[in-house]
Amino acid sequence: MTTVLAPVEGEAVLLAAVPDPVFSAGLVGPGAAIDPLRGPGKAVAPIAGKIMKLHPHAYVIVGDDGKGVLVHLGIDTVQLKGAGFQLLAAEGDRVSAGQPVVAWDPALIEAGGRSPVCPVVALDAESVSEVAEGAVHVGDELFRWD
Secondary structure (H helix, E strand, C coil): CCEHHHHHEEEECCCHHHCHHHHHHHCCCCCEEEEEECCCCCEECCCCCCEEEEECEEEEEEECCEEEEECCCCCHHHHCCCCCEEECCCCCCCCCCCCEEEEEEEEHHHHHHHHHEEEEEECCCCCCCCCCCEEEEECCCCECCC
């Protein structure tokens, strides 16, 4: 059982509520999303493991059990080409759950006309359980993956 933690603070919502058809249909995988608090903050590692992919707007961490979790900071944020994000770790780094990975400001994302909602996806998973609803703080349990 893998416990996936909230990488940002805000309101946990179902992936179906994400304003992107690929995430909302679960095509990337099952999980949850967080509508983040507006204002500067840090996105953290949702599990312990190795950062396999790191972009300013998204990252994938794979745990020692081989399970990978994608954190996507906002929707269509790849178009920003890194503007408004600051990397706090490097691809290939080993991180502990809760360790800061990217600094960002959801209010700036929203001011630019994009949704700051953050999908958190269990890659190559069939399903997840115990999905959180409502307010979550960084490090709270977001969902479980059997």
